[in-house]
Amino acid sequence: MALGSIVWNPMSSRADALEEYQVKAAFLYHFASFVNWPSSTFNRTNGHFHLCIIGNDPFGKILDSTLRDKKIHEHAIDIHRNPSKASLRQCHLLYVTALRSSQLSRLRNQFDNTSMLTVGENDLFIQHGGMITFFMDNQKVRFAINPDAINKTALKVSSKLLRLAKIVSP
Amino acid sequence: MTHHSKTRHSLLSICERSVRLGIIGLFFCFMGGTAAGESPDVVSNKDLTQLSLEELMSVEVTSVSKKKQKLSESAAAIFVITQEDIRRSGVTSIPEALRMVPGIQVARGSKNQWNISARGFNERFTNKLLVLIDGRTVYNPLFAGVTWETQDTILEDIERIEVIRGPGGALWGVNAVNGVINIITKQAQDTQGFLVSGVGGNEEGIVSMRQGGSHGSDFHYRLFTKYFNRDTSFNAMGAHDDSHMFRSGFRTDWDPAAKDHVMVQGEWYSGDGGQQSTVATTPTFPFGFTTGNEDLEMSGGHFLTRWEHTWNSGSDMALQFFYDRYERDENTVKATIDTFDVDFQHRFGFFSNQELLWGLEYRYWMDDLQNTPGTTVFPDSRSFNVVSGFLQDEITLVPDAFTVTIGTKLSHNDFTGFEYQPSGRFLWKPTDEHSLWGAVSRAVRVPSRLEDNSLLTFPANATTPFPTVIRGNQEFKTEELLAFEVGYRLNTFERLTFDITGFYNQYENVRGTRVISLAPPTGTLENNLEVNTIGMELASDVQVFDWWLIRGAYTYINMTVEGPINTALNTTSRGSPHHQGSLRSLLSLPYKIEFDSWLRISDNIPAPNIAGYIELDLRLGWKPWPNLDLSLVGQNLLDNHHTEAAPSLFLATQPTEVQRSVYGKLTWSY
Numbered sequence: 112m113a114l115g116s117i118v119w120n121p122m123s124s125r126a127d128a129l130e131e132y133q134v135k136a137a138f139l140y141h142f143a144s145f146v147n148w149p150s151s152t153f154n155r156t157n158g159h160f161h162l163c164i165i166g167n168d169p170f171g172k173i174l175d176s177t178l179r180d181k182k183i184h185e186h187a188i189d190i191h192r193n194p195s196k197a198s199l200r201q202c203h204l205l206y207v208t209a210l211r212s213s214q215l216s217r218l219r220n221q222f223d224n225t226s227m228l229t230v231g232e233n234d235l236f237i238q239h240g241g242m243i244t245f246f247m248d249n250q251k252v253r254f255a256i257n258p259d260a261i262n263k264t265a266l267k268v269s270s271k272l273l274r275l276a277k278i279v280s281p
Numbered sequence: 282m283t284h285h286s287k288t289r290h291s292l293l294s295i296c297e298r299s300v301r302l303g304i305i306g307l308f309f310c311f312m313g314g315t316a317a318g319e320s321p322d323v324v325s326n327k328d329l330t331q332l333s334l335e336e337l338m339s340v341e342v343t344s345v346s347k348k349k350q351k352l353s354e355s356a357a358a359i360f361v362i363t364q365e366d367i368r369r370s371g372v373t374s375i376p377e378a379l380r381m382v383p384g385i386q387v388a389r390g391s392k393n394q395w396n397i398s399a400r401g402f403n404e405r406f407t408n409k410l411l412v413l414i415d416g417r418t419v420y421n422p423l424f425a426g427v428t429w430e431t432q433d434t435i436l437e438d439i440e441r442i443e444v445i446r447g448p449g450g451a452l453w454g455v456n457a458v459n460g461v462i463n464i465i466t467k468q469a470q471d472t473q474g475f476l477v478s479g480v481g482g483n484e485e486g487i488v489s490m491r492q493g494g495s496h497g498s499d500f501h502y503r504l505f506t507k508y509f510n511r512d513t514s515f516n517a518m519g520a521h522d523d524s525h526m527f528r529s530g531f532r533t534d535w536d537p538a539a540k541d542h543v544m545v546q547g548e549w550y551s552g553d554g555g556q557q558s559t560v561a562t563t564p565t566f567p568f569g570f571t572t573g574n575e576d577l578e579m580s581g582g583h584f585l586t587r588w589e590h591t592w593n594s595g596s597d598m599a600l601q602f603f604y605d606r607y608e609r610d611e612n613t614v615k616a617t618i619d620t621f622d623v624d625f626q627h628r629f630g631f632f633s634n635q636e637l638l639w640g641l642e643y644r645y646w647m648d649d650l651q652n653t654p655g656t657t658v659f660p661d662s663r664s665f666n667v668v669s670g671f672l673q674d675e676i677t678l679v680p681d682a683f684t685v686t687i688g689t690k691l692s693h694n695d696f697t698g699f700e701y702q703p704s705g706r707f708l709w710k711p712t713d714e715h716s717l718w719g720a721v722s723r724a725v726r727v728p729s730r731l732e733d734n735s736l737l738t739f740p741a742n743a744t745t746p747f748p749t750v751i752r753g754n755q756e757f758k759t760e761e762l763l764a765f766e767v768g769y770r771l772n773t774f775e776r777l778t779f780d781i782t783g784f785y786n787q788y789e790n791v792r793g794t795r796v797i798s799l800a801p802p803t804g805t806l807e808n809n810l811e812v813n814t815i816g817m818e819l820a821s822d823v824q825v826f827d828w829w830l831i832r833g834a835y836t837y838i839n840m841t842v843e844g845p846i847n848t849a850l851n852t853t854s855r856g857s858p859h860h861q862g863s864l865r866s867l868l869s870l871p872y873k874i875e876f877d878s879w880l881r882i883s884d885n886i887p888a889p890n891i892a893g894y895i896e897l898d899l900r901l902g903w904k905p906w907p908n909l910d911l912s913l914v915g916q917n918l919l920d921n922h923h924t925e926a927a928p929s930l931f932l933a934t935q936p937t938e939v940q941r942s943v944y945g946k947l948t949w950s951y
Contacts, residue, residue: 137330138334138337251338
């Protein structure tokens with residue numbers, strides 16, 4: 112009586128997960144498209160856009176299939192899951208899962224990068240200095256932006272993104 | 282409350298009532314559940330990046346994060362062996378990989394025999410462990426256990442192996458008493474392209490080949506074939522345990538729609554394994570015995586298909602069918618077993634904090650045995666039906682912090698009739714880093730064919746100077762377990778994980794023997810033992826630096842047996858070491874070089890006495906390019922040979938000793 116798996120049920124990691132995280136994956140693509148990075152950040156990544164995930168990856172293959180053959184400002188996308196400290200520095204977009212939210216500040220001490228967009232999954236993330244976080248509103252995915260956190264960096268965010276976001280400060 | 286959840290609410294009450302009515306009611310409950318769960322597709326297979334931000338914000342989604350149970354969120358003693366663990370450990374078989382799991386006893390009996398158990402009772406015919414490969418139960422009804430020598434696949438294609446110690450009774454079946462081992466292979470889309478892997482050394486040679494491909498973006502497949510040749514190992518009396526096996530199979534994964542997944546797989550294997558056995562040649566006392574070398578033949582295969590569907594509401598279901606064929610021909614037993622199994626499960630949430638999982642399973646098997654003078658099973662051909670249902674409710678009392686899970690399994694088998702196996706669990710997660718869980722469960726182990734009605738003849742041995750006969754018992758009852766478990770897990774950011782579990786198991790009606798005649802010495806199997814085990818299992822990972830990971834495991838178990846212990850007719854094994862430990866170091870060095878070491882320590886086994894041992898495996902790996910993996914591995918380096926397993930209690934075959942081995946391996950893919 113064990114069709115699924117105990118830890119990651121294949122049932123849920125497949126069809127099931129398409130929903131919320133398929134939408135979130137598309138959001139990530141749009142976030143990246145509405146933010147401008149200093150061109151120097153692409154020098155150290157061979158011209159590629161680095162999307163990194165910290166924590167137990169909730170997307171699975173959805174992220175890879177959503178972003179397959181896509182480009183961010185003409186840059187090909189590389190996805191890194193739980194990158195090492197050295198490659199963490201090169202991430203353009205850092206996605207931090209809910210469980211790791213409270214560790215954002217500790218994480219940031221490990222790298223010195225003033226041009227990394229940080230995206231999280233809960234309110235806690237903003238409290239710990241995160242820039243964009245998802246939240247659910249009536250079964251719909253919404254996002255909140257903390258402009259203070261972004262203004263400290265070299266990133267430029269389009270006003271359209273700010274207009275659609277819920278603006279928060281920690 | 283929306284209209285939708287009201288529907289589910291009433292559905293629940295129907296379900297609750299149906300449960301009281303039993304399995305047939307449950308099936309009725311399912312029919313209703315499907316209809317109520319259906320709702321129109323909102324998001325189909327579209328490329329969602331084409332939608333604007335505004336459009337994305339209006340898409341209704343279902344939250345699934347809760348269902349993806351993380352390791353730190355399970356209220357059970359779980360350990361996961363990843364593909365990376367398999368690769369870096371240098372193991373060449375599934376049983377060897379299990380040596381890194383706390384609470385699992387692994388003793389190699391020969392090149393084609395493994396004694397594997399969870400939480401004690403270790404012997405060749407261990408019977409309280411459930412093993413699944415991609416959802417297919419690999420269960421041998423003759424002795425209620427697993428023939429490990431035939432369970433294999435291309436190791437590179439294993440996604441992970443999940444091991445639960447303790448009863449999985451409420452969810453996992455009638456022999457999940459002391460543990461469940463769930464072997465999961467990769468989906469076909471993750472094994473695209475060609476892979477060839479070769480192992481060559483002083484003890485074994487293995488060749489594996491796999492070709493993966495696709496048709497469109499929704500259909501993926503792989504074909505594979507594997508052959509191994511394992512050399513004779515050591516025994517002072519002569520070993521003759523060389524083994525060869527060929528297997529070939531396929532797997533397809535098809536996603537006809539975003540919410541459906543269909544998996545089909547099939548496999549055939551054929552091989553032989555040598556052993557030294559002592560078999561009776563005349564059927565009456567004092568019997569005549571001959572001891573000699575033989576080459577037993579093993580072959581079999583399976584076909585499995587599974588359909589998984591998810592509804593927009595977040596509920597999901599899986600329907601699975603498999604057929605399995607098992608053939609074995611040796612001097613003591615010649616058997617053919619065909620198994621047919623249909624399995625269904627359905628999961629849905631209700632109210633805001635509950636998730637119900639229920640399922641039904643029907644299994645039919647038939648066997649055909651050829652009796653020999655020393656091993657006779659009556660009747661020599663028989664068929665069986667097993668019907669099982671289960672129901673489990675996970676209640677979240679404090680979101681992300683406190684959940685309670687209650688469930689039960691109800692099953693009917695042809696030996697003992699109805700059996701129930703309830704369990705209750707809790708998980709408390711005060712912070713992200715800490716979790717505490719506890720469980721009380723009842724589990725049963727149903728009788729095997731040999732226990733029910735058989736006549737087994739054993740030659741004279743060290744403890745009894747005469748040949749003895751043991752008879753099966755048609756009144757044989759289920760062995761029962763009441764298990765108490767408690768565990769704590771610590772998971773600090775990136776650097777340290779720590780997992781400790783304690784358990785106390787009370788077994789009743791455990792298999793023992795009753796002497797019914799002294800001349801000739803004859804006993805019958807009887808449920809006359811009470812066994813208590815107490816134990817502790819510990820696993821810890823320390824990421825010392827980004828390039829150095831240490832993984833350790835320690836197991837303590839103590840077993841007490843009460844009841845008439847007839848040493849001459851002993852059929853219950855206490856063959857588990859009090860202490861065992863595993864310490865692995867994984868070093869990722871510059872120039873893509875890996876240096877991995879694995880130290881294993883096992884205490885002596887009390888009865889029958891097997892000396893303890895310390896062994897060391899070393900692996901030097903080099904991955905010059907992502908598609909080429911070269912390694913040089915030494916296993917069991919500290920001794921020329923050492924004994925791990927006691928002679929089997931049921932078949933008079935001679936275990937051999939495990940030898941030092943060295944091999945080189947090449948894996949190439951494109």
